[in-house]
Amino acid sequence: MGFKRNGKGRCGMNLKEQTYVCVLAECGNITKAADRLYISQPALSIYINNLEKSLGTKLFERAGKRFVLTPAGELYVEKARKMLELKKEFDEAMAEIRDNKRGKIRVGVQLRRETWLLPPVLFKFASEYPGIEVVIREGNMWEISQMLERYELDLVLMNSASVRKDMEYQVLFEEELLIAVPQIHPLNEKAVYVEGSRYRNLDLNWLEGENLILQNPNQSIRADVDAALKDAGVHPGKIQVIRNIETAIQMTAEGLGISFNRESYAGNMKYRKKVNYYTMGESPRKTAFVAGYRQGMFVPEYMQRFIELISEQGKEYIFS
Structure with a gap:
């Protein structure tokens, strides 16, 4: 068994040997089998003879013009038909994959x-x-x-x-990295409106000395926050580390510190107390x-x- 390239440049299973033997077994006549396979009678005869030599046993007994399966031939055809059925299933499955159906x-x-x-x-x-x-x-x-x-x-x-x-x-898509501030907090008065923005803007420098609630250092949002604070030269006060971002936001809602959130996360968090979200500085932080x-x-x-x-x-x- 091998693979052959069809007319569309695609490769498929090549079971020519099994096909030739099974068709000859069905027809019982080499002329009829050659006609069905679209090859010449001598070519088919040579092919079968060479196959039998390579196997070291006869697959067919010649009785006049009739070709009758030997025990070895019956075994061969039994297995070959299973292989041809598998080929059919394979070809159908490959077609479905090529056509994005599977x-x-x-x-x-x-x-x-x-x-x-x-x-x-x-x-x-x-x-x-x-x-x-x-x-x-x-x-x-x-x-x-x-x-x-x-x-x-x-x-x-x-x-x-x-x-x-x-x-x-x-x-x-791209999304903002947002500052989360308790609804009752002096920082809310520092936020300014920005034309065309969904959020008011809070300069990161106002976070100098503020208590922050941040994620673990190995979390991507923490890396983004650390980079933003470093670029702004901000030195926060106490930092409390909480892995769960939603817990951090809820802690902010209770007035326990300032935290950060991604824009897409913010819309999916529900808590009885709200926080105010702001973009940061003159160059808002966007994450792709x-x-x-x-x-x-x-x-x-x-x-x-x-x-x-x-x-x-x-x-x-x-x-x-």
């Missing part, structure tokens, strides 16, 4: 993102590509990056700052959220559509 996408995503981002996307995608399976793997940024590296994922949804050099990516995959990986049509749907959902959610 496939699988393994997607890695952070827990915080998936709750608002994926359900609408999965619904729309299933209606467009019902034969494509989407497998969701959850984890933090490091975990899903490692799964991609081990070929356990096809696609990771991540912040652009976490993209490695051996990855390619497509930008899905991307779909990353291994460098040089072929992106099927259905995967590209999945990426587009995520982008559409993200933009709609943030800016609605």
Whole structure:
């Protein structure tokens, strides 16, 4: 068994040997078999003779013009027919994959993102590509990056700052990094309106000496916050570390300190007490959220559509 290239430049299983023997067994006559196979009678006869020599046994007894299967021939045809049926299934499955009717996408995503981002996307995608399976793997940024590296994922949804050099990516949307301030706090008076912005602006320098509630150093939002504070030359007061961003925001709502949030996260957090969100400084911090995959990986049509749907959902959610 091998592979042959068809007229469209695609490779398919080549079971010529099995096909020739099975057709001859069905016809019982080499002339009829040659006609059905669109080859000459001498060519088919030579092919069968050479095959029998290579196997070291006869597949057919010649009774006049009739070809009758030997015990070895019966065994061969039994197995060959199963192989031909598998080939048929293989060809049909390959056609479905080529036509984007069948496939699988393994997607890695952070827990915080998936709750608002994926359900609408999965619904729309299933209606467009019902034969494509989407497998969701959850984890933090490091975990899903490692799964991609081990070929356990096809696609990771991540912040652009976490993209490695051996990855390619497509930008899905951009979002603001926001300052969260208790509703009753002197800093609210320092915020200024910015024309065309959904948020008022709070200069980071006003955070000098303020108590902050931040995430762990290995979390992407913490890296973004640290970079912003460093660029502004801000030295905060006490820093309390809380891994869960929503808990940090709720602590801010209770007046326990200043925290930070991503724009997309903010719209998905519900708490009986509210916080005020502000952009930071003259140059607001924007983060690109991307779909990353291994460098040089072929992106099927259905995967590209999945990426587009995520982008559409993200933009709609943030800016609605």
